[in-house]
Amino acid sequence: MSTRAHEVYDVVGIGFGPSNLSLAISLDEHRENVPAHPATAVFFERQPAFGWHRNMLLPSATMQISFLKDLATFRNPVSRFGYVSYLHESGRLARFVNNMDFFPTRLEFHQYLEWAAAGFTDRVHYGHDVTSVRLAPDGADGRPGHLVVEARDTTTGAVRQVLTRNVAISTGLVPRMPDGMERDERVWHSSEFLAKYRRMNPRDLTSVAVVGAGQSAAEITRFLYDSLPHAQVSAIFPSYGYSIADDTPFANQIFDPAAVDDYYYGTDQARESFWRYHKNTNYSVVDADVIRDLYRRSYAEDVDGTQRLHFLNMTRVREVKRAGDETRVLLDTLLDGHTQELDVDAIVFATGYDSMEPSRLLGELDRYCLRDAAGRHRVERDNRLLAPELPFGIYIQGGTEHTHGLSSALLSNIAVRSGEIADSVLATRPAREPAARREHAAAAR
Ligand code: FDA
């Protein structure tokens, strides 16, 4: 696709994961997006094609939200980009219903996202890494004219610049390694799991370890145990056992669109309570079926009198020593206070993610964005960074847990959130004369 060099876009989206894909749909479906004055948007995505956490597309992994929390339905139940439309077009609607499951596999949801993304290839530059967002030279009134977004082609290195009135930064979670741990061909983070696993010969993996007690860790432990029947599999985690992800109905209401207002306009004490009581809906917790799967495998080993699945609980990794193909892990065990060593062929750190932080991309622009007493960005209800001196919008999707609550880094609310951003972008764009009046004026000249 091409971008027009002198065009000033209504919005440039950075990253084309589910959040900005949902924004593309919202803009398309917006009541004010009329053919006479179409909203103009372009998106940059560093991956060569659409992909949603591809390295965690493990065969039996299922979604953690209902299929109805798709890219559009909560905002527009008759959108042609809803999950039901996808099922209908794929010829699977009847069988999906017979299956009576609200939680599709991640593989199926990925296919749905790819299907939706295929509707926007004319607006997305894949294989383009956005490196900066900055102010364009001043406009005629002496105020900054607009924003310049700069992207580098990941294959050729060529740099492309586009002008825009708004940006939507939706670059996703940032993988987190414990302090002092370096990734390499034997030391992996869960976000790169399948890519690195596939580079290995499974026969060379006779002892593997997984660190963490969240959903990623439990899914990878199960996968490795099933895929490497000859291997010792050690699960290393800081708690006594895996804890269950609370997805019961009352707790689940914290992911409803209305909960965003309750959080945003709530008192500090209310916001603190959201976290205190409901962090266990999402962080350091595991779906019940995966916990049961692991326990069943462990119990079956007891019955067989074999053991190759090892749970090293109340244990943290102190150090990883690497030399060639050898990897020695030093472990601190809280239960007896001892340090033990474990030799592995590969170790996976499923130690979670940091939330999105737009400062690096914004560079100099970041100093226009106000921060709270804790140093976090102040964010308006429409997901725009609070920057009163800037006449354009820097919207963020993700990185707003402190202002918008627990659903900020999840899919639960993206249909509604992207609609709110589309409303805001379209409400603030410069008015354009209706085409009929323009033609009349031209004829009169
Ligand atoms: P996402 O990370 O998906 O997309 C960001 C995109 O931006 C990426 O494609 C990236 O390549 C691109 N990008 C980054 N920097 C760029 C740059 N400088 N230039 C250009 N492109 C750039 N939530 C939920 O509600 N239900 C669920 O079932 C799951 N399941 C799940 C599984 C796994 C394994 C993880 C790690 C997370 C989840 N989540 C989840 C949470 C997850 O954050 C959420 O599903 C979405 O990925 C959020 O979509 P985004 O588009 O915001 O980020």
Ligand code: NAP
């Ligand atoms: P997470 O929930 O943040 O869990 C990270 C785990 O690593 C925690 O148990 C943490 O323990 C542990 N940890 C951190 N540092 C450690 C250290 N130094 N030593 C030992 N353990 C350490 O991360 P996640 O499992 O990757 O999940 C992230 C998000 O992705 C969640 O929203 C999750 O639901 C989602 N996800 C979804 C699916 C799916 O849809 N099927 C699959 C995977 C992930 P502490 O509790 O002590 O911090």
